[in-house]
Amino acid sequence: MPVTLKEVAERAGVSRSAVSRTFTQGASVSDKTRRKVEKAAAEMGYSPNALASSLTTGRTKLIGLVSNNFHNPIFLEVFDLFTQGLQERGLRPLLVNLTNETDPAHSLQMLRQYSVDGVVVASSTLPPSFAEAFKAAGMPVVHSFGRWSTSPDVHVVGIDNVMCGRMAAAALIERGYQKIAFLGGPQSATSTQDRLAGFLDVLEERSSVNVSHTFAEAYSFDAGRAEMRRLIAEGDVADAYFCGDDVLSIGALSAVRDAGLTVPDDVAIIGLNDMEMAGWQNINLTTIRQPIREIINSSIELVVALINEPTRYPEARLFPCKLVERGTLRALPPVKH
Amino acid sequence: MPVTLKEVAERAGVSRSAVSRTFTQGASVSDKTRRKVEKAAAEMGYSPNALASSLTTGRTKLIGLVSNNFHNPIFLEVFDLFTQGLQERGLRPLLVNLTNETDPAHSLQMLRQYSVDGVVVASSTLPPSFAEAFKAAGMPVVHSFGRWSTSPDVHVVGIDNVMCGRMAAAALIERGYQKIAFLGGPQSATSTQDRLAGFLDVLEERSSVNVSHTFAEAYSFDAGRAEMRRLIAEGDVADAYFCGDDVLSIGALSAVRDAGLTVPDDVAIIGLNDMEMAGWQNINLTTIRQPIREIINSSIELVVALINEPTRYPEARLFPCKLVERGTLRALPPVKH
């Protein structure tokens, strides 16, 4: 049904090569034939079949976007930025949903069947084994939101979660909180582990502050709420919590308020991500902003670079995070002179 | 780099056709050669190149998923269900982001270049012209969340928005509200128009109730909040609002509460969608549930059916919605005998 190169060639009265060349960047065609071809192509509504050309060029312009976080609102932003960023570069995202998927082999096969040019693994909870498996199969891969310290061979773009943990701890100390806790995401997530490590790193030296930590079962509202309810029921509530991420924070917040406690006076909460919803006035969450847009643009640039330079030396691209002050942490005490 | 059919054939000591046939359903191969081939394939880690085979079969197993709603949390659920549903059937979603896109021609080209087998347009705000353009280009297309009444030629899967408007009106009347309003999404969205039509349909006959309506600029928190603030500032607040969708409702709710009004006593709100977040205890929104899972499964089934039967007579598949009672509407008055 769709019109092919051959038909355009016939109509334009030129060879198939001529048509092919007018549609490939930097090929040698005279203005005259180019015009003939373009005219014919326009008349017939021809556009080249990217898949057919991929056979000979070895490039599909397909980028696999694999993720397992389809319930965290932050991922809407991720998808939006990724798809737009890829489209702007003439690339197409092939989405792979890894929910309930534990074996890299299967996803690898899905991607290989479509010979994607590169893969972006966007997840802070997927183990490094996924990105590593793709890399081992010879695919350019970048792990966005991943941990770089333990997978030195795969390109990572994201933030320094340890440093974020430190930043959260510092913010709480500066504001004078004494009984402080970490309410993390799933313990198996590298992001959780690192945030906790940085957090403890700062706080363990301070003998004056009381530190503790627990984990929620997932980065989700329900998990955050359940864990906070448990803490409240046990009667061991801290003054201030650093929560694993924003959606967890919102869950925790709801539990705190349901218990009749006020925020930030009885219990303070600081999140991480700064997803759109964190700024909604009825949420108004103080949080550490992860620069999603920069991470994603950089991930795209990197995976594209990798396509042309597959043996490129692995790197970690880390972006600084910033504290976004809203209503769930008390204000800084006035500076003394 | 990746291993090809030819290499497997050589290793297994059979012809290329034999290898091809062992990997295609229902082809005739003896057990003996099948075993030989499978052994060789396993040893070499071969998996067939879907794109190459698409050249001859005319099927890419790629389904275009086009949308423009990348900021409405409901779409996370949509993406999750779609990608999982497609994967289960051995299909792959090719995501197309139509944010800021007004011309169907460009998206059409993107889809055609990759010769997708079918397209699902998932949006209640995209004009019917998109789905129609795809259909005109000979692509199997289903418009999920679309309006069927004005595009009788394209397959639509979704809900009856007019009926939902009626349902909302009835719910408000049953509960004895007297001053009632519709706070819609963008006026250009077919979903908004239809919900309003159904709403007015029920209410206009009732001379005792006071009805009005306005529109927010988008289906978004900010738009809902802004519109509700405007209404409050003008001092013309109704007792009960039917909001365009859940995210709009949440925005409106935040404005109501900021103004010191209580919900549902001073102002009641009913949304539409029942996205995950509507059930969060700190939101607790009474809303009309749109059966997303059913809509999406049905959309997938339909687009798959369309692939094999392109001239299939167009149909609209509408799923009933249900009221989900939570905390933003007062309870039903007791039944009188």
Add this chain to the structure above:
DNA sequence: TCGAATTTTGCAACCGCTTGCAAAATGCGC
């Protein structure tokens, strides 16, 4: 205007896989 240098063009092979067709192999009944 002519010949050499340069650019443009078409041919043909190939990318990885499928499939109609005819030949080869197998199965079956007696």
Add this chain to the structure above:
DNA sequence: GCGCATTTTGCAAGCGGTTGCAAAATTCGA
């Protein structure tokens, strides 16, 4: 064990493009 029907197999062409190479056309200098 034989002849026939049936199944399995390989050949070769083709899907829609790209590209190295050599021939044809153009450009350019003198």
